Amino acid sequence: MTVLPSATPPAKSLTDLDHRIEAAVGYNIDHLWKHHDRGLLDEPLSRLAEAHRGLSDAERGVTFHRVLLHRLASGEIPMDQRLITRIERVVGQLKATTETRDARQAQAVAALEPVEAAAPAPTALEGPELTAPEFAALLAISQGANLHQHLQTGRLSVITASTTRLPHTVFQRLEAAGLVTRDTxxxxxxxxxxxxSEEGRTTVTGGARRDPVPTAVAAPSVGSWPTPARSHR
Incomplete structure (x- = not known):
């Protein structure tokens, strides 16, 4: 029986540049690819979309060979000379795909930098503009956090020092606003x-000073005796 190829396009692989690209263009990667497919982008954005698509394809190849190598070395398959030969072959393929990924990432960065230079600088959020979950996330990140990508699913998540998992959309908003930075x-x-970031620290310390708002104390009238301090027993 002839098996027809699936009409569903392969899933995009997340890359290290996704956040920078979305911050520069003002919308997510899915919209960037759709606009490119419909011919709606100008030349700089079109070059960026093509470079990112090539980078995503290369990242998918790296993930495939890394997962395959993990499976071969996990102990599920009996160790013999054939397995060792296969592992060595996969290691060579992983090295080649990683070199391809690195080269395409350099190309994507070269296409991204002119777009970033032309984009307006993001306006940092101030304390009153943050929602309660966003400010809570900022406080949690101030104690330490890491951005992780799942090895097989490619899903991104933020884990704080207290092992709390933060919504990735909240982290994206904080990063786009310049309140947090990550070690890429x-x-x-x-x-x-x-x-x-410096703006993030200012937001956290400023928010702490503003909350709660102190109640104004009425000044004593002229000629009146000061109110004695209330004793606590």
Whole structure:
């Protein structure tokens, strides 16, 4: 029986540049790809969409070979010379796909930088503009947090020092506003440390000073005796 290829396109793999791209263009990666497919983008954005698509494809190849290597070395398959030969072959393929991924990431960065330079600088959020969950997330991140990507599903999550899992959408808003930063020199699968930016620290300390608002104390009238302090027993 002939098996027809699926009409469903392969799922996109997340990349280390997704947040920067979304912050620069003002919408998510799905919309960027759709606009490119419909020919709605100008030349700089079109180059960026093409470069990101190539990077995503390369990232998917890296993930495939990494998961395959993990399965081969997990102990599920009896260890023999054939398995060792296969592991060595997969390691070589993983190295090649990683080199391809790194080259395509450099191309994507080169396409992204002009778009970032032309984009308006994001306006940092102030304390009153943050919702309660966002401010709570900012406080939690101030104690330490990491951004992780699941090895197989590619799903991103933020884990704080207290092992609390924060909604990724909240983290994206805080990052786009310039309130938090992450160490992109480390691979996202191993966890990228997140810290507050200068604006984020100001927001946290300013919010602490504003909440609660102190109640005004009425000044004593001229000629009146001061109210004695209430004793506590």
């Amino acid at each position: 020199s480390r691979p996202i699968h191993a966890g990228q440390p997140i810290s507050l």
